[in-house]
Amino acid sequence: MPTAKPSRTAAQRALLGQLEHIAQGLGETFAPFCEVVVHDLLDPGHAIAAIHNNLSGRAVGDPATELGLARIADPAYAPVLANYANRFADGRQAKSTSIGVKDAEGRYVAALCLNVDLTLFKSLQSAMGQFVQVDTQAAPAETLDPAGADAIRARIDRYAAARASTPRALKADERRALLAELKAEGLLQLRHAMQTVAAHLGVSRATVYSDAR
Known part of the structure; x- marks a missing residue:
């Protein structure tokens, strides 16, 4: 038999709904480099409530991550973890930010997570590094800036x-x-x-x- 959905207050449902709107807006703004995920921490077995710009291969209804479980277990867990190193399942490097959201009783009920694919940016960084290199040893005594x-x-x-x-x-x-x-x-x-x-x-x-x- 399918597992019954956990009960939620009207305020909790409204909070999750607003987070899903925010996730959609962020996903559209930072497409295609940033995956934006809403986690429903009241249902850790099926925590992913929404996912935009899917870079990780996960799906709505997938379970909570280790970070999500840590927040569920500890209301004092840090509400914001920004720009931490992460990795997608296929090995691509990522930069992640996780924002925990509490209800009026101080219980973590959701999380908004952003996962940026660094692959393209690292390629651009490498290309730009090569482009801006100059040969100082072979440089003639010349300046393009007027004296003074x-x-x-x-x-x-x-x-x-x-x-x-x-x-x-x-x-x-x-x-x-x-x-x-x-x-x-x-x-x-x-x-x-x-x-x-x-x-x-x-x-x-x-x-x-x-x-x-």
Whole structure:
């Protein structure tokens, strides 16, 4: 005979229903790299209530994991375990996050779990690492940055920091005062100074010339 479903309060049923909506939204947002699973901890023998972007090969009605059983046994178990190393059944590396959900009585009734397949990301990481490699031994004595550009940017950064701001967030009157200081210090005489200032402030060169008058 089939096992009877455990009884639940209306609040517990509503909680599980809301979790299933959240899981669906997360699954659609992070597809296809992240599996999102709702575990019904009131029915550990058939705990998986919903699964989106199925990467693990499990199915609705499958039993609780070791982590789920640990939460059932201990209400003081950590409610959030984030970014822990995991592995799918076929050996693929995964990064998992498990969020336990309690009812009004402080009993774990459900868990929302996210399992990210790291295979693609590790391949991209390897490809990017190869792409950004440079041969420093064979490099000629050349720079694409105009002389003095670092000094200009550093001076702008100090000016903005003193005003609890960032270069791109400076107001028009602050920019004009900054340009006056750069001009007085001779930094605007450096090669490509106006271009460097404009790029660092996130404005046009015409704006910089206007502010410098």
